[in-house]
Amino acid sequence: MPTAYLHTAFGGPETEAFADLPRPVPGPGQLLIAVRAAGVNPVDYKRRNGYRRAGGPPTDLPSVFGSEAAGVVEEVGAGVEGFAPGDEVLGSTDTGGYAELTLLPAAGTAHKPAGLSWTDAATLPVAAATAYDALVQLALPAGATLLVNGVGGGVGVAAAQIARDAGLTVIGTASAAKAAFAQSLGAVHVASGEGVAERVRAVAPGGVDGVLDLVGGDSLRELAGLLTDRSRLVSGADKALAAELDGSAIVRARTGAVLDAVAALVVKGALDPHVTRTYPLAEADKALRAVEEGHTQGKLVLTVGP
Structure with a gap:
């Protein structure tokens, strides 16, 4: 029976456990994959705490951790076209990525290029894809200035690099400790915290053409004033406030x-997922603690299988 790391109730780390589960069976439109790597994200522990995406289905318990994975197709469900056993793929998971076997929706799955490592592939469906969707939504022309509020997190790291590759000038807010990291992404760093809009205005006197917000709250309210067109504001952190400010939430294509x-973009060298550490599946609890306690920079990945 395949091993997985899951939570049996909503709450803290005491609800987590390893378990051997029945082999998943792909339904219509699904792929069964043998997982080779799985991304570790803040949303994983947030869901254990009881978070549910607006409009999303309730979480059935026990629930396997993980939202993204890369691996090898073992079986295909009814109606699936374009995939076959043996294919190397990456995608968001239907049944959790912290596992030896998991199910992916075929519509949200891609073939893994030969030049893409398993660990990098496993990081793309959540953070990088969210960043890509946000930039498509903003539709800024080359030469425009994008402000990424919270450039040091997973989505911000990807957004800065994707935007730079598209010919945008990127300004990124982050703590002073992340200044060098932000600059390595091609962003002009601006220290976060009270007065952040004034500091952005100092480097962009004419304001900015778009805002990708990954923080929300007071900083979002303050930075919205830098825009002349509030429709060029999207938030992945504060949907209600974004709407109040005449912006919108990030719309995911999936x-x-x-x-x-x-x-x-990764294969051509334009996007570095910044995988800073890998853990074997047997140490999934340690990887999740590292993310939950905020002691990481870049992405953590679980490695599974051969």
Whole structure:
């Protein structure tokens, strides 16, 4: 029976456990994959705490951790076209990525390019794909200035690099400790915290053409004033406030085509997922603690299988 790391109730780390589960069976439109790597994200522990995406289905317990994975197709469900056993793929998971076997929706899965490592592939469906969707939504022309509020997190790291590759000037807010990291992404660093809008205005006297917000709250309210067109504000952190400010939430495409695009950016060297550490599946608890306690920079990945 395949091993997985899951939570049996909503709450803290005491609800987590390893378990041997029945082999998943792919339904219509699904792929069963043998996982080779799985991304570790803040949303993983947030869901254990009881977070549910607006409009999303309730979480059935026990629930396997993980939202993204890369691996080898073992079986295909009814109606699936374009995938076959033995294919190397990446995608968001239907049944959790912290596992030896998991199910992916075929519509949101992409073939892994030969030049893309398993560990990099496993990081793309959540952070990088969200960043890509946000930039498509903003639709800024080359030469425009994008402000990424919270450039030091996973989505911000990807957004800065994708935007730079598209010919945008990127300004990124982050703590002073992340200044060098932000600059390594090609962003002009601006220290976060009270008065952040004034500091952005100092480096962009004419304001900015778009805002990708990954922080929300007071900083989002303050930075919105730098825009002349509030429709060029999207938030992945504060949907209600974004709407109040005449912006919008990030709209996720969740398609294989988006994964194809971000995978191609990694292969050509335009996007570095910044995988800073890997853990074996047997140490999934340690990886999740590292993310939950905020002691990481870049992405953590679980390695599974051979």
